[in-house]
Amino acid sequence: MRQLRSKSMASASHSRNHIFKKERLKNLFNAASVLFYTVFFTVLFSFYLLYHPRSTVNYTTNINQEYNQTTVFTQPYKNDSRSCNLFKGQWILDERGSLYTNFSCKTIPYKRNCFLNGREDRDFLHWRWKPDQCELPRFSPETFLSTLRGKKMAFIGDSIGRNQMESLLCLLSTVETPKEVYKDAEDLFRTWEFSKHNFTLMAFWSQFLVTATERVFNGSATGGFDLQLDKVDQNWSKKLHLMDYVIFSDAHWFFRQNYLYESNNLIGCVYCQAPNVTDLGPSFAIKSAFQAAFKEINMCKNCKKIFAFLRTFSPSHFENGTWNTGGGCNRTRPIVREEVVGRDSDWEFKNIQVEQIEMARKIGEYKGNRFEILDITEIMVIRPDGHPGLYWGNPWMKGYSDCIHWCLPGPIDTWNELLLEMIKR
Ligand SMILES: *[C@@H]1O[C@H](CO)[C@@H](O)[C@H](O)[C@H]1NC(C)=O
Ligand SMILES: *[C@@H]1O[C@H](CO)[C@@H](O)[C@H](O)[C@H]1NC(C)=O
Ligand SMILES: *[C@@H]1O[C@H](CO)[C@@H](O)[C@H](O)[C@H]1NC(C)=O
Ligand SMILES: *[C@@H]1O[C@H](CO)[C@@H](O)[C@H](O)[C@H]1NC(C)=O
Numbered sequence: 001m002r003q004l005r006s007k008s009m010a011s012a013s014h015s016r017n018h019i020f021k022k023e024r025l026k027n028l029f030n031a032a033s034v035l036f037y038t039v040f041f042t043v044l045f046s047f048y049l050l051y052h053p054r055s056t057v058n059y060t061t062n063i064n065q066e067y068n069q070t071t072v073f074t075q076p077y078k079n080d081s082r083s084c085n086l087f088k089g090q091w092i093l094d095e096r097g098s099l100y101t102n103f104s105c106k107t108i109p110y111k112r113n114c115f116l117n118g119r120e121d122r123d124f125l126h127w128r129w130k131p132d133q134c135e136l137p138r139f140s141p142e143t144f145l146s147t148l149r150g151k152k153m154a155f156i157g158d159s160i161g162r163n164q165m166e167s168l169l170c171l172l173s174t175v176e177t178p179k180e181v182y183k184d185a186e187d188l189f190r191t192w193e194f195s196k197h198n199f200t201l202m203a204f205w206s207q208f209l210v211t212a213t214e215r216v217f218n219g220s221a222t223g224g225f226d227l228q229l230d231k232v233d234q235n236w237s238k239k240l241h242l243m244d245y246v247i248f249s250d251a252h253w254f255f256r257q258n259y260l261y262e263s264n265n266l267i268g269c270v271y272c273q274a275p276n277v278t279d280l281g282p283s284f285a286i287k288s289a290f291q292a293a294f295k296e297i298n299m300c301k302n303c304k305k306i307f308a309f310l311r312t313f314s315p316s317h318f319e320n321g322t323w324n325t326g327g328g329c330n331r332t333r334p335i336v337r338e339e340v341v342g343r344d345s346d347w348e349f350k351n352i353q354v355e356q357i358e359m360a361r362k363i364g365e366y367k368g369n370r371f372e373i374l375d376i377t378e379i380m381v382i383r384p385d386g387h388p389g390l391y392w393g394n395p396w397m398k399g400y401s402d403c404i405h406w407c408l409p410g411p412i413d414t415w416n417e418l419l420l421e422m423i424k425r
């Protein structure tokens with residue numbers, strides 16, 4: 001099933017390690033960075049010991065010469081696709097660029113169309129994800145659509161889940177123009193049909209997965225929510241019987257001042273600083289919400305066998321401030337892992353999500369459900385160059401950067417390559 005293109009060659013781009021040395025030194029006082037630093041060089045070192053340099057490859061791309069690749073290694077070839085960890089690897093140069101452009105894909109949402117909104121650098125499109133132990137095949141829309149013939153796939157969650165759905169839509173549009181068959185007034189729910197391939201793609205807005213109502217204080221919305229942690233959001237759960245594949249995506253909204261309920265009783269809050277209410281933290285809320293969602297899948301009576309993915313925490317990259325204090329993200333290429341510091345909470349949220357999916361997997365096996373993790377956190381933490389930054393075209397918020405969502409086309413397209421690869425396994 002898997003297409004392994006050529007004898008796998010891993011090219012390690014050590015030459016870019018030095019590029020951010022300055023910033024690294026600045027951050028070295030941080031204990032976390034020392035850890036990353038140590039781990040990084042241990043890994044690097046064992047790499048050197050295990051594999052012998054073979055030859056020199058020069059990438060003739062339009063990318064800066066300092067990315068000259070100087071070492072190529074031959075890896076032991078593993079022909080067991082399951083043994084290859086898709087999520088451990090590195091970004092390497094690839095002159096091919098993306099499968100689609102803002103011209104060929106007609107459905108890119110305006111605020112993700114970075115080129116339309118003035119972004120000029122394009123080098124960020126010329127990187128592909130290379131797992132250490134195998135190749136990640138370039139996205140094949142034909143393979144995707146033929147593998148999922150007769151199936152329905154739903155993206156359930158927040159705007160980043162929607163972001164991935166829009167990427168998939170563009171990738172698939174290269175072989176069949178989809179037909180929009182449903183859209184609500186607020187564009188929170190959408191359904192697209194690829195009728196030639198009998199494939200349906202759906203988006204469900206559900207920023208908490210569980211029932212949520214915005215808190216209103218003295219007549220105005222507060223931005224915080226009341227979450228019923230034991231009641232899943234009917235907006236998606238009532239359609240669960242239609243779905244074959246679901247991709248859950250949620251986390252960012254849990255950092256608001258939310259109030260948490262179980263069996264209609266207030267049990268605590270997140271960041272509320274209210275007297276007599278325990279702050280249980282975002283982790284607790286995330287854990288409970290995913291638990292409820294997975295339980296819904298495993299308890300569902302009239303559902304098909306469902307293949308559920310949890311897309312892990314998508315890192316944001318504001319630098320020199322937060323979104324509303326002048327922070328931005330204007331890098332134009334990936335960073336190296338040693339530069340990743342102060343991200344402890346990202347890993348914490350990811351670990352909670354992983355724990356929940358593993359619990360669901362044990363229960364779901366009996367019913368033929370599958371639960372997998374689309375583990376993009378570490379892959380994307382080194383891609384601060386993939387966000388719209390200033391180029392998201394919002395005339396009311398000029399000067400503010402979007403360092404949370406991802407440009408289309410852009411590195412988020414890789415998520416769908418990973419998704420297809422996991423479905424094929
Ligand atoms: C890139 O590689 C070529 C050929 O190996 C070499 O001539 C050139 O100096 C290198 N450029 C840099 C910036 O290292
Ligand atoms: C990998 O294994 C598959 C069957 O398991 C086989 O058909 C294929 O030829 C193998 N590929 C290589 C490169 O050994
Ligand atoms: C695509 O991006 C270019 C800039 O690279 C822009 O001039 C053009 O208007 C965009 N087209 C569409 C359809 O978004
Ligand atoms: C599309 O797929 C569904 C579900 O597998 C199947 O019931 C239906 O007959 C298919 N429709 C066509 C036109 O093949």
Ligand SMILES: *[C@@H]1O[C@H](CO)[C@@H](O)[C@H](O)[C@H]1NC(C)=O
Nearest residue numbers: 188206210211212233234235
């Ligand atoms: C379900 O969707 C509607 C909009 O169609 C929205 O008003 C409602 O709040 C959503 N329910 C939940 C639990 O988010």
Ligand SMILES: *[C@@H]1O[C@H](CO)[C@@H](O)[C@H](O)[C@H]1NC(C)=O
Nearest residue numbers: 215216217218219220221222
């Ligand atoms: C509620 O709003 C009214 C008028 O809009 C204002 O006079 C009052 O102080 C507000 N109360 C609180 C607690 O903010």
Ligand SMILES: *[C@@H]1O[C@H](CO)[C@@H](O)[C@H](O)[C@H]1NC(C)=O
Nearest residue numbers: 266272273274275276277278
């Ligand atoms: C907090 O709890 C105490 C004791 O139960 C009670 O006397 C007090 O009124 C409560 N305060 C608020 C703001 O609910």
Ligand SMILES: *[C@@H]1O[C@H](CO)[C@@H](O)[C@H](O)[C@H]1NC(C)=O
Nearest residue numbers: 318319320327328329330331
């Ligand atoms: C943040 O500040 C550093 C040093 O002052 C600068 O090099 C970098 O470009 C800034 N980043 C952004 C996104 O403004």
Ligand SMILES: *[C@@H]1O[C@H](CO)[C@@H](O)[C@H](O)[C@H]1NC(C)=O
Nearest residue numbers: 121320328329330331332333
């Ligand atoms: C990013 O922005 C900072 C300050 O706004 C500027 O100094 C820096 O040159 C920018 N970097 C790039 C790569 O444009």
